[in-house]
Amino acid sequence: xxxxLPTAMALDALDTPALLLDPARLDxxxxxxxxxxxxLGVPLRPHVKTAKSLxxxxxALVGQPGGVTVSTLKEAEECFRAGxxxxxxxxxxSPQKMARVASLRGRGADVTVIVDSVAMAQALRAQxxxxxxxxxxxxxxxxxxxxxxxxxxxxGRTLGARLRxxxxxxxxxxxxxxxxxxxxxxxxxxxxxxxxADRLREAGLPCVTVSxxxxxxxxxxxxxxxxxxxxxxxxxxxxxxxxxxxxCETDDIAIxxxxxxxxxxxxxxxxxTDAGWMAMSRDRGTAAQDADQGYGxxxxxxxxxxxxxxxxxxxxxxxxxxxxxxxxxxxxxxxIGTRLRILPNHACATAAQYxxxxxxxxxxxxxxxxxxxxxx
Amino acid sequence: xxxxLPTAMALDALDTPALLLDPARLDxxxxxxxxxxxxLGVPLRPHVKTAKSLxxxxxALVGQPGGVTVSTLKEAEECFRAGxxxxxxxxxxSPQKMARVASLRGRGADVTVIVDSVAMAQALRAQxxxxxxxxxxxxxxxxxxxxxxxxxxxxGRTLGARLRxxxxxxxxxxxxxxxxxxxxxxxxxxxxxxxxADRLREAGLPCVTVSxxxxxxxxxxxxxxxxxxxxxxxxxxxxxxxxxxxxCETDDIAIxxxxxxxxxxxxxxxxxTDAGWMAMSRDRGTAAQDADQGYGxxxxxxxxxxxxxxxxxxxxxxxxxxxxxxxxxxxxxxxIGTRLRILPNHACATAAQYxxxxxxxxxxxxxxxxxxxxxx
Numbered sequence: 001x002x003x004x005l006p007t008a009m010a011l012d013a014l015d016t017p018a019l020l021l022d023p024a025r026l027d028x029x030x031x032x033x034x035x036x037x038x039x040l041g042v043p044l045r046p047h048v049k050t051a052k053s054l055x056x057x058x059x060a061l062v063g064q065p066g067g068v069t070v071s072t073l074k075e076a077e078e079c080f081r082a083g084x085x086x087x088x089x090x091x092x093x094s095p096q097k098m099a100r101v102a103s104l105r106g107r108g109a110d111v112t113v114i115v116d117s118v119a120m121a122q123a124l125r126a127q128x129x130x131x132x133x134x135x136x137x138x139x140x141x142x143x144x145x146x147x148x149x150x151x152x153x154x155x156g157r158t159l160g161a162r163l164r165x166x167x168x169x170x171x172x173x174x175x176x177x178x179x180x181x182x183x184x185x186x187x188x189x190x191x192x193x194x195x196x197a198d199r200l201r202e203a204g205l206p207c208v209t210v211s212x213x214x215x216x217x218x219x220x221x222x223x224x225x226x227x228x229x230x231x232x233x234x235x236x237x238x239x240x241x242x243x244x245x246x247x248c249e250t251d252d253i254a255i256x257x258x259x260x261x262x263x264x265x266x267x268x269x270x271x272x273t274d275a276g277w278m279a280m281s282r283d284r285g286t287a288a289q290d291a292d293q294g295y296g297x298x299x300x301x302x303x304x305x306x307x308x309x310x311x312x313x314x315x316x317x318x319x320x321x322x323x324x325x326x327x328x329x330x331x332x333x334x335x336i337g338t339r340l341r342i343l344p345n346h347a348c349a350t351a352a353q354y355x356x357x358x359x360x361x362x363x364x365x366x367x368x369x370x371x372x373x374x375x376x
Numbered sequence: 377x378x379x380x381l382p383t384a385m386a387l388d389a390l391d392t393p394a395l396l397l398d399p400a401r402l403d404x405x406x407x408x409x410x411x412x413x414x415x416l417g418v419p420l421r422p423h424v425k426t427a428k429s430l431x432x433x434x435x436a437l438v439g440q441p442g443g444v445t446v447s448t449l450k451e452a453e454e455c456f457r458a459g460x461x462x463x464x465x466x467x468x469x470s471p472q473k474m475a476r477v478a479s480l481r482g483r484g485a486d487v488t489v490i491v492d493s494v495a496m497a498q499a500l501r502a503q504x505x506x507x508x509x510x511x512x513x514x515x516x517x518x519x520x521x522x523x524x525x526x527x528x529x530x531x532g533r534t535l536g537a538r539l540r541x542x543x544x545x546x547x548x549x550x551x552x553x554x555x556x557x558x559x560x561x562x563x564x565x566x567x568x569x570x571x572x573a574d575r576l577r578e579a580g581l582p583c584v585t586v587s588x589x590x591x592x593x594x595x596x597x598x599x600x601x602x603x604x605x606x607x608x609x610x611x612x613x614x615x616x617x618x619x620x621x622x623x624c625e626t627d628d629i630a631i632x633x634x635x636x637x638x639x640x641x642x643x644x645x646x647x648x649t650d651a652g653w654m655a656m657s658r659d660r661g662t663a664a665q666d667a668d669q670g671y672g673x674x675x676x677x678x679x680x681x682x683x684x685x686x687x688x689x690x691x692x693x694x695x696x697x698x699x700x701x702x703x704x705x706x707x708x709x710x711x712i713g714t715r716l717r718i719l720p721n722h723a724c725a726t727a728a729q730y731x732x733x734x735x736x737x738x739x740x741x742x743x744x745x746x747x748x749x750x751x752x
Contacts, residue, residue, distance in 0.1 A: 015449075015752060016472070049692055071654075071693040073391075091693045092638035092648060095713040096392070116639050119712050142694050143639050143648050171691065262468035263492050263519050272468060272519050279752075282658035282725055315547065316425055316724055317447040317467045318518050336495045337471040348692055349658055353728075355751055375731055376391060 003055055008365040011301055011339060014358060016260040017279035019350070020341065021056075021357035021370065022303070025254035026236060030060055033218060033235045042224045045069050045088060045211065047233030050348045053357060054082050055370045060236055069213075069231045073100050078373045080109040087111045088211070090167065090231065092135065092143050095123050101130055112164055112209075116145050121158035132159055133167045133209055134200075138192035139185070141171035147196035156205040165209030166200065168193045169231070173216040177245050177290070182220035189217050194226035216247050237347040240297060244289035250297065250305060255351060256341040257296070258358075259319060261334050269329035271321040275342055277314040281349035295319065296342035296350075302364065303341055311342055379431055384741040387677055387715060390734060392636040393655035395726070396717065397432075397733035397746065398679070401630035402612060406436055409594060409611045418600045421445050421464060421587065423609030426724045429733060430458045431746045436612055445589075445607045449476050454749045456485040463487045464587070466543065466607065468511065468519050471499050477506055488540055488585075492521050497534035508535055509543045509585055510576075514568035515561070517547035523572035532581040541585030542576065544569045545607070549592040553621050553666070558596035565593050570602035592623050613723040616673060620665035626673065626681060631727060632717040633672070634734075635695060637710050645705035647697040651718055653690040657725035671695065672718035672726075678740065679717055687718055 011020075037044050046060040049071040057068065057079065067086030070076045076087045085108060089101065093113040104111050115121050116135040124130050134155050137144030145151045156163055170189035176182040189212045200207040212224070213231030215238075224230070237255045238248040259275035277295065286293040295311035298321055308327075313320035319342070323329050334340075344350035351357075352374060359368040387396075413420050422436040425447035433444065433455065443462030446452045452463045461484060465477065469489040480487050491497050492511040500506050510531050513520030521527045532539055546565035552558040565588045576583040588600070589607030591614075600606065613631045614624040635651035653671065662669040671687035674697055684703075689696035695718070699705050710716075720726035727733075728750060735744040 012472070015476070016470075017752060091650065094392075094636045094638045094650065096388070096636055100391070117712055120639075123712075137641075142646075142689075142691060142696060143641070260470045260472055262470045263496075265513075265519070270518075274467065274470065277659075277725065278728060282660070282722075283653075284658070284660075313518075315518060320518060336493055336499075346658075349653065352654060376393060 003359070003368045003370045005366065005368055008361060008367045010365055011258060014258060014366065016258050016339070017275040018258045018358050019354040019356070020256050020258050021359050022254050023359055024362065025252060026056065026059065029235055029238055029252055029254060033232060034063055036219060037230055040221060040224045042227050042230050045229045045231050046236070047071070047090070047213070047231050048075050048079060050233035050351065051236055052351070052372045052374065053370045054078070056236060069233070072376045073097060074373060074376050076104060076109065076111060080104060080107070085110050088133070089113050090169070092116060093120055093124070093132070095120070098123065098127050098130065102127065105130065114167060115155060115159070116143050118151070118154055118158055121155045124162055125158060125160065131162050131164045133165050133211065134163070134196070136166050136168040136193050136196045138168040138189045139170045139172040141169070144168060147192045147199065152196055152199060153203050156200045156203065161206070163200070163206050165207045165211065165228070166193050166196045167209070167211035170212070170214045170217050173214045174241065174245065176216055179220060179246065182216050183222055186217035186221035189214070190221065190224055190227055197226065215242060216245060219247055234347055237351070239347040240293045240343055240345045241285040241289070244286050244291060244293070250343065253343045255347055255357070256299065256303065256343050257350065259340050259342060261336050261338040261340065263336060264331050266331055269322055269331070271331065271334045273319040273321060273340065274317060275311070275319040276317045278316050278353060280311065280314060280319065280342060280344060281346065281353050283346040283349035285345040293345060296344055299341040299343060301339040301341060379735070379744045379746045381742065381744055384737060384743045386741055387634060390634060390742065392634050392715070393651040394634045394734050395730040395732070396632050396634050397735050398630050399735055400738065401628060402432065402435065405611055405614055405628055405630060409608060410439055412595060413606055416597060416600045418603050418606050421605045421607050422612070423447070423466070423589070423607050424451050424455060426609035426727065427612055428727070428748045428750065429746045430454070432612060445609070448752045449473060450749060450752050452480060452485065452487060456480060456483070461486050464509070465489050466545070468492060469496055469500070469508070471496070474499065474503050474506065478503065481506065490543060491531060491535070492519050494527070494530055494534055497531045500538055501534060501536065507538050507540045509541050509587065510539070510572070512542050512544040512569050512572045514544040514565045515546045515548040517545070520544060523568045523575065528572055528575060529579050532576045532579065537582070539576070539582050541583045541587065542569050542572045543585070543587035546588070546590045546593050549590045550617065550621065552592055555596060555622065558592050559598055562593035562597035565590070566597065566600055566603055573602065591618060592621060595623055610723055613727070615723040616669045616719055616721045617661040617665070620662050620667060626719065629719045631723055631733070632675065632679065632719050633726065635716050635718060637712050637714040637716065639712060640707050640710070642707055645698055645707070647707065647710045649695040649697060649716065650693060651687070651695040652693045654692050655729060656687065656690060656695070656718060656720060657722065657729050659722040659725035661721040669721060672720055675717040675719060677715040677717060
């Protein structure tokens with residue numbers, strides 16, 4: 001398999017900080033969403049923006065039709081180089097990017113883009129052959145047109161034969177704490193995009209694709225009537241933000257940062273490590289959740305959570321670990337040179353700080369290095 | 377010159393997001409600190425952790441002794457490959473990193489490390505020849521031993537002939553809003569490390585190097601008696617955090633992110649761009665300052681600040697620009713395809729999201745691409 005190391009390495013042989021990936025947890029997470037979507041009768045178009053690594057994407061595509069979602073044209077190009085041709089570029093299109101999309105299409109990639117303005121629909125029409133979905137705003141989170149708007153039909157008519165369908169992303173689902181809230185958000189996402197599809201079809205416009213997606217709504221939707229595909233990416237790795245809203249458990253989180261203790265501040269009960277914000281990212285996605293996890297939850301080298309220890313502060317290459325709340329800290333548990341693993345707030349942001357995953361085998365050794373692609 | 381492009385490119389020819397560097401501002405910033413330190417009679421050991429790019433580091437070394445500060449061994453290795461031999465690795469040493477430092481030293485790099493524990497001093501002693509500075513805690517920010525502590529002398533005696541001196545970093549200076557507070561912090565930093573040096577010398581221990589540094593204290597120190605070198609890195613580029621505490625003006629900031637408008641939400645007065653947190657980083661360093669700049673300050677393509685427009689929200693590949701406070705927004709000023717430039721909160725974090733700088737010439741065109749090194 002590509003990326004397999006000639007000899008398995010012990011974790012102690014890795015330089016820190018390093019990004020670890022537990023493929024058993026990855027596979028369990030993939031299976032969980034696949035099972036759920038099979039029950040709902042809708043296939044997955046995995047979003048590659050979290051993993052950005054071909055061995056992970058290949059696993060996420062098992063049992064699915066084979067199309068992917070991307071957030072950058074770099075991701076599209078990397079997927080196409082690996083033989084993936086059905087690609088949805090799910091960030092609003094700009095005129096400057098048309099040539100690069102057209103080039104990919106000219107080489108055989110079936111790239112679809114998304115639009116939410118008449119101006120961009122006109123530009124696509126002038127360009128010729130790039131197909132598009134209309135982005136629907138289902139929750140006020142960022143982009144898209146309301147399903148009931150006149151604008152929807154105007155964009156649809158402007159696109160004409162280039163129109164492939166509609167898509168939406170319920171980004172606000174990340175704020176949904178209860179199962180009921182997530183189910184309600186999933187239904188809101190579904191209803192918005194299905195309504196938009198119905199209106200386009202009633203106007204005589206083509207609307208083959210009806211695409212929804214976010215990890216929380218994908219995991220909690222009760223039914224997806226009228227939807228043709230689901231998009232999700234964070235489900236592969238999960239993270240503390242997802243755990244904090246009840247989408248997964250802490251021990252579902254498939255990536256962690258291996259770090260080394262480099263010092264202490266005994267009076268403060270601080271353990272200093274070499275995993276600062278460069279290693280964890282600056283993401284503080286749990287800050288507004290019920291349990292603020294700082295810059296991450298501390299585990300021992302075998303991935304067992306060390307109760308109540310979190311990364312409370314981060315400089316560029318220094319992490320500060322402390323116990324949540326008060327209470328004595330026995331620093332002798334963490335001598336200099338101790339290896340720890342930190343679970344990330346936000347898998348997309350933490351993984352983006354690295355150029356590869358170190359992949360663990362069941363024996364706890366690193367048996368492969370899976371490269372990531374970054375940039376745009 | 378390495379990195380010079382065969383043909384200068386217009387900004388419109390760049391794919392976005394892209395990281396721009398204005399070398400005129402860079403040179404002005406470098407000159408400003410060099411002049412200040414020349415007045416104080418202390419040389420600069422520039423910190424490469426912000427720029428991580430050899431053409432920038434070479435400029436920062438002009439007129440200085442030639443030594444650098446690094447925050448990772450990757451930075452040390454890259455500097456050494458470029459012929460820089462005097463290298464201070466200014467993050468607490470761990471046992472696992474000794475072999476890599478010893479390898480660099482074996483090839484001719486004069487790498488000095490820092491320690492703040494007897495355990496690590498003993499490990500260095502057992503290893504043999506790696507020289508060290510003792511890290512002094514001057515402000516309670518993170519690592520280091522107090523200058524008056526018994527521990528200081530114990531570490532010094534353990535290091536013995538390997539002891540080169542002392543260093544400190546007044547990280548808390550980033551919270552110093554007034555000139556008086558920054559001057560006081562600089563004096564506190566200086567006094568702590570000079571006192572530690574005096575105590576070591578009184579105990580008969582060698583202490584050649586007395587090293588201080590942070591950009592705010594370097595810019596505001598009134599005198600540096602007893603100090604042998606200053607370390608700084610952010611001074612090269614400056615950023616909104618530095619502007620927010622009065623260390624620079626907004627138009628001193630030498631890097632910016634070029635982005636493209638991809639959509640609008642008219643009712644909300646939002647302008648959507650392709651520079652989300654992947655392009656800006658998740659750093660929110662201005663959040664606790666008097667002026668919260670969101671994810672960055674918006675400029676036109678010629679780097680003129682567009683009053684009161686900031687990046688108020690960021691998803692992975694979407695930036696949301698809005699006007700600070702209330703008031704109508706004339707979105708017709710920002711049609712889809714418009715190019716904008718965003719000034720970053722924190723230069724170190726934003727630059728780390730890119731593998732290169734696009735370097736501007738006086739004519740506003742890109743005339744060079746300077747690669748960055750990342751990782752560890």
